[in-house]
Structure formats: C-alpha cells, structure tokens
Amino acid sequence: GAGSDVFVTHDLSASEVTVKAGEASPLLVALKPKAPAAAQQLTWGSDLRVGQGLPAIDVQRWFGLDKAPASLAGKVLLVDVWATWCGPCRFTAPLVNELHARLGPKGLQVVALSVDKDEAAIEEFAKDQLPGGPPIAWAGPDAMETLDTESVPTFFVVDDKGRIRGVHKGMGWDVASLQAFLESLLAERGKKSQRHKSIHGHSD
Numbered sequence: 001g002a003g004s005d006v007f008v009t010h011d012l013s014a015s016e017v018t019v020k021a022g023e024a025s026p027l028l029v030a031l032k033p034k035a036p037a038a039a040q041q042l043t044w045g046s047d048l049r050v051g052q053g054l055p056a057i058d059v060q061r062w063f064g065l066d067k068a069p070a071s072l073a074g075k076v077l078l079v080d081v082w083a084t085w086c087g088p089c090r091f092t093a094p095l096v097n098e099l100h101a102r103l104g105p106k107g108l109q110v111v112a113l114s115v116d117k118d119e120a121a122i123e124e125f126a127k128d129q130l131p132g133g134p135p136i137a138w139a140g141p142d143a144m145e146t147l148d149t150e151s152v153p154t155f156f157v158v159d160d161k162g163r164i165r166g167v168h169k170g171m172g173w174d175v176a177s178l179q180a181f182l183e184s185l186l187a188e189r190g191k192k193s194q195r196h197k198s199i200h201g202h203s204d
Helices: 087-106 119-129 142-146 175-200
Strands: 012-014 031-033 061-063 076-082 108-114 136-138 154-158 164-169
Touching: 061 119, 076 087, 076 175, 087 108, 087 175, 119 136, 154 175
Parallel strands: 076 108, 108 136
Antiparallel strands: 012 031, 061 136, 076 154, 154 164
C-alpha cells in the first residue's frame, strides 16, 4: 500500500465566519473555491531519478490498443504505476483519465502501468475503463523493482528524450498544475520539431 505517502486534497476552503458575543455559533460554514495552485508549486522534481532514463519495462499485455507499440521513444509520457487492489489508485484514476482526454490530442502519451499479479483482475477493470481511458500496460509486480518504487500509485513524467522529469508517489496533486507541467514539455518537443524542420527544410 501507499502508507504515509497518501493524503487527500480538495479544492474548497472555509470562508471566515464572525460570531458576536452572545450569539449562537453558526451551524453551517460556507465553502468557497481555493485559488488554483501555480504550476511552479509542483514538487515532482525532487526525486533522485529525475534526469535519468526511464528503465525498460517488460509489458506482458496491452489493453486498449489494437497492437502493442513498437516503441514509445520520442513521446512525452505520463506513466501511472498502479494496481486494481489499490484504493488510492482508484481515486487518482479519474484525474489521469482527464489528462489523457485533455492532452492526448496534443501529443501526450498516458500509460496506465499495472503491477497486478492477476491478469484476470486487469481484464475486469479494463471493461469499465476502456474504450476512452488511457491504454493499460500489464507488467506485473516485478515492474515495481525495475522502477525502484515501493508503493502505488507512483507517477513518472518522461520527456521526449526518454529522461525522467518528474516523480510523485501517492495522491496530493491537482490536475491544473500537472497539466501545465506536461504542456511545458510538449511545447519543448514542439520547438525542437520546428527547429529540425527549419534546419533540414528545402524550397522547390
């Protein structure tokens, strides 16, 4: 399990309530939206693996794809390491699905990397998640050792060069901040592509 790495956040804060002397305490406390977290507040860059290459993972079966990808090289990746028996993983799955829907058309490749031991559990889960959700890569429990992570969910952000740019364990992140971070990596990839075209382009 995720243990102490797991905590729950929300996007509401209590409004200030003033009570005068002699008045009864209010029974209701109004809630208002919190200010959205800034992208620079994301602390995924503190992990020692940032800057290293993502280890090669032996995927036993892909769900949600017509055929297994030959390679994910050159893509910006969000890898969600999870398991069907993990409660926090089920909590964060809708957030991952939302990022897949928002940024998939812009070039982000989301991979739901299952470390389940039981293939049948993945098949049952995939019925509810697919189609529409990110592809599921069943790698089995050995993938946790390969990725050097002891808990799920664990999230890896990988740039188009295959370098780990962010790692986060447990919950406690918001979609807006992570989306901004991923969009910055997609923009980096886009700029490199434009430079390549300008260098190697030609006119008739």
